[in-house]
Amino acid sequence: MSASDPRILVLNGPNLGRLGKREPEIYGRTTLPELIARLGELAQSLGARIEGRQSNHEGDLLDWLGTAQDDGFSGVLINPGALTHTSYALYDAVRGAGVPVIEVHISNPEAREEFRRESRIAPACLAKVAGFGTASYELALRGLVEHLARVR
Numbered sequence: 001m002s003a004s005d006p007r008i009l010v011l012n013g014p015n016l017g018r019l020g021k022r023e024p025e026i027y028g029r030t031t032l033p034e035l036i037a038r039l040g041e042l043a044q045s046l047g048a049r050i051e052g053r054q055s056n057h058e059g060d061l062l063d064w065l066g067t068a069q070d071d072g073f074s075g076v077l078i079n080p081g082a083l084t085h086t087s088y089a090l091y092d093a094v095r096g097a098g099v100p101v102i103e104v105h106i107s108n109p110e111a112r113e114e115f116r117r118e119s120r121i122a123p124a125c126l127a128k129v130a131g132f133g134t135a136s137y138e139l140a141l142r143g144l145v146e147h148l149a150r151v152r
Contacts, residue, residue, distance in 0.1 A: 006074035013081035105130035
């Protein structure tokens, strides 16, 4: 890959480190390392690179969003987990990231409990992909890479 290949930061919030074990009837059996490996293969086929990170701490996500552009990332995929519905700080961080951000969810939050039906960060994001299981990440990556190619 050349130096011009887009680098995409893939952020995962609280409890996503338990993918494959936590509520597999909702989130499936794919683990986060398996998901990131599969996403890395897709990225390579699209001429991009990814770096996956996960934290149960909101401040880590804020820090990573805040330095994404300075660290050479062209865009971000973020699954903030339950912070999606509560964090105005993440909204502000997405707005200030300086790179396009796509919100990603494995399940469809709008089809679940009432409290999950509003995303605090969606208005600051380029797009949102949800409800396709772990394939939501792949669809979001394809969309982000295509978007970056158009705006170059």
